[in-house]
Amino acid sequence: MTSSPRSHNAATAELVLAGLLDLSDALRKELVALPPRVVRRKIRDTSEEARLLLGAQASAGEQGLTKDVKQRLIQDGRNR
Helix, strand or coil: CCCCHHHHHHHHHHHHHHHHHHHHHHHHHHCCCCCHHHHHHHHHHHHHHHHHHHHHHHHCCCCCCCHHHHHHHHHHHHHC
């Protein structure tokens, strides 16, 4: 049985959301010493970059952020 485009889109959205939440939590822990407004900005900017990466990966059938990509995004987020 094949999945419909709608169910594929829903699965893709869930995958992207789970990856973004995980990334945001990890980045928030890394930035705990910074002012809240700075943390929000860095999380927003990093999440936008991750959303673009995750959307392309999920569409290609890959399963979320790899550990290496997640670490790179967190490092980039700290340095923004």
